Amino acid sequence: MGWVSIRSCKCLHIFIFVFYKSMRLKRWGQSIPGPFPLWPFLGNLLLLHKLPHRDLYNLSKTYGDIMELKLGSIHTIIISSARLAKEIFMTHDQAFSFRPLPTTLHYLVYGGLSVAWTHKTDDYWQRLRKMKVLELFSPKSLIASKHVRDEEISSLMHDVFEDCKEGKPTNMRTRLFDTSMNMMMRLLLGKRYFGLKLSDKKNDEFKDIILKQLAIVGIFNIGDFVPLLRPFDLQGLTTQSKQLRLKIDQIFDEMIQDRLKQNGLNDSKDFLGTMLSLPKTYGFGDRLGDNIIKAILNESIQAGTDTTACTIEWALAELLRHPQFAKKAREELDDVVGLERVVNESDIPRLKYLQAIVKETFRLHPPITLLLPRENIEGCEVGGYHIPPKTRLYVNVWAIHRDPSIYENPLEFNPERFVGSNVDLKGKDFQLLPFGSGRRVCPGYPFGLTNVQMELARFLHSFTLSLPKGENLQDMDMSEVFSIITLKAISLHVVATPRLPLHLYVAPQFTICGN
Ligand code: HEM
Numbered sequence: 001m002g003w004v005s006i007r008s009c010k011c012l013h014i015f016i017f018v019f020y021k022s023m024r025l026k027r028w029g030q031s032i033p034g035p036f037p038l039w040p041f042l043g044n045l046l047l048l049h050k051l052p053h054r055d056l057y058n059l060s061k062t063y064g065d066i067m068e069l070k071l072g073s074i075h076t077i078i079i080s081s082a083r084l085a086k087e088i089f090m091t092h093d094q095a096f097s098f099r100p101l102p103t104t105l106h107y108l109v110y111g112g113l114s115v116a117w118t119h120k121t122d123d124y125w126q127r128l129r130k131m132k133v134l135e136l137f138s139p140k141s142l143i144a145s146k147h148v149r150d151e152e153i154s155s156l157m158h159d160v161f162e163d164c165k166e167g168k169p170t171n172m173r174t175r176l177f178d179t180s181m182n183m184m185m186r187l188l189l190g191k192r193y194f195g196l197k198l199s200d201k202k203n204d205e206f207k208d209i210i211l212k213q214l215a216i217v218g219i220f221n222i223g224d225f226v227p228l229l230r231p232f233d234l235q236g237l238t239t240q241s242k243q244l245r246l247k248i249d250q251i252f253d254e255m256i257q258d259r260l261k262q263n264g265l266n267d268s269k270d271f272l273g274t275m276l277s278l279p280k281t282y283g284f285g286d287r288l289g290d291n292i293i294k295a296i297l298n299e300s301i302q303a304g305t306d307t308t309a310c311t312i313e314w315a316l317a318e319l320l321r322h323p324q325f326a327k328k329a330r331e332e333l334d335d336v337v338g339l340e341r342v343v344n345e346s347d348i349p350r351l352k353y354l355q356a357i358v359k360e361t362f363r364l365h366p367p368i369t370l371l372l373p374r375e376n377i378e379g380c381e382v383g384g385y386h387i388p389p390k391t392r393l394y395v396n397v398w399a400i401h402r403d404p405s406i407y408e409n410p411l412e413f414n415p416e417r418f419v420g421s422n423v424d425l426k427g428k429d430f431q432l433l434p435f436g437s438g439r440r441v442c443p444g445y446p447f448g449l450t451n452v453q454m455e456l457a458r459f460l461h462s463f464t465l466s467l468p469k470g471e472n473l474q475d476m477d478m479s480e481v482f483s484i485i486t487l488k489a490i491s492l493h494v495v496a497t498p499r500l501p502l503h504l505y506v507a508p509q510f511t512i513c514g515n
Pocket residue numbers: 115116117129299300301303304305307308311367368371372373433434435436437438439440441442443444445447448449452
């Protein structure tokens with residue numbers, strides 16, 4: 001009896017193997033290496049756990065730098081080498097320009113009306129992206145918004161100084177997050193909302209909604225991969241995002257109406273004012289639709305805040321563990337800036353060591369480990385394999401950044417590797433892609449990078465940093481949590497000691513209301 005069951009079991013396996021092979025061959029031409037999609041409906045989904053970028057990195061060691069996975073019903077390829085990333089972004093960028101929209105985001109970005117989540121790189125996407133780039137991130141716009149960055153970073157330094165005066169460690173996560181949020185809010189809506197001394201009901205409600213949506217946007221929704229399960233909303237994500245959308249709608253509608261009632265829209269210096277007053281310039285007729293405005297506002301909040309804050313938190317954590325690099329960065333700062341003034345954005349080009357630290361942080365801790373998902377509109381050939389249309393693509397930059405054939409001792413934090421190197425972060429050096437590459441490369445790159453460099457420079461120049469009493473560097477937790485942004489699992493707390501004259505820590509006079 002036992003033998004019969006073993007024999008029938010073997011037959012079943014052979015049958016499944018032949019069936020599967022023939023399916024793959026039929027679908028893929030020459031089949032792409034990848035693990036066997038064992039489970040009906042789920043395929044390879046169970047191979048991915050809490051940190052999918054690490055699971056995929058480990059799988060790539062067995063299956064190679066291009067591998068096929070069946071994630072639920074979705075045929076997916078994972079790219080894990082700079083060589084194939086280059087092929088994708090240089091040769092097949094147009095083919096892979098489609099952006100699949102997760103269900104949660106469907107509600108939060110109005111069915112994909114924003115730059116990041118518009119499916120196609122069509123005329124609509126181009127005009128929207130152009131408006132965003134020119135009005136927020138062009139060199140001219142960056143100069144115009146410099147005072148916002150300067151004031152917010154000075155406010156951050158002041159708050160850390162106050163923590164130090166009160167003898168308490170600073171919770172870096174909260175401080176950095178509030179700073180990023182306030183910068184973004186001022187650019188978009190001309191107002192500060194986070195970390196304010198005085199509480200205000202409307203502000204608090206807005207903040208609460210933003211925090212709630214940031215908490216759910218990156219959660220992997222099983223219904224997106226297994227359509228059979230979608231109606232059950234097992235994780236409650238669809239329900240939550242629908243509820244949040246209603247609240248967001250209400251708040252943004254009120255903001256838009258208030259702004260329309262005001263005279264002199266053209267004088268509004270924020271992005272909401274621009275979107276309401278300049279639609280013709282970007283080919284949107286007399287009035288940009290409210291849903292488009294709301295989608296753009298919400299996307300910018302999602303994309304432009306945690307990304308920056310989490311990178312600075314990782315950088316500070318690494319520098320605490322490697323004080324020799326922090327020391328070198330301070331020596332450079334003292335040399336270039338001196339001790340009688342604070343760092344200015346114009347100092348950055350001369351702060352080469354600081355730039356190397358930032359690159360090394362982006363290498364080891366890219367905030368968006370798998371980039372944003374893409375799909376190919378048309379069939380193409382990658383790495384010698386035929387890829388049929390509608391194949392999902394993830395580029396595992398976390399894995400590429402750890403490739404030992406490119407980086408010596410890739411798991412070590414060592415900024416020296418970038419000293420004197422020409423590799424930059426613009427998406428043309430395929431071994432370092434924290435902002436992505438190709439036509440869907442991050443448009444917020446100049447703003448995000450400047451903020452990371454400036455906040456880090458100001459921290460290192462203004463303070464020496466140590467861990468709170470009772471904590472030691474050996475035990476410092478460097479684990480991650482995966483979401484749309486991969487954050488440090490345990491937020492960093494530090495004790496900061498000032499190293500500049502005291503008048504350089506005074507609170508700034510904000511040039512807007514809400515402080
Ligand atoms: C440290 C800061 C940042 C990092 C590391 C980062 C990273 C990324 C990455 C990896 C992508 C996907 C690129 C691809 O698919 O190839 C992306 C796209 C995008 N990012 Fe950023 N980002 C940052 C800051 C910002 C800021 C400040 C904004 C603006 C408010 C922004 C807005 C966007 C948008 C709109 C897209 C979608 C572009 C498109 O699909 O056309 N990002 N970002």
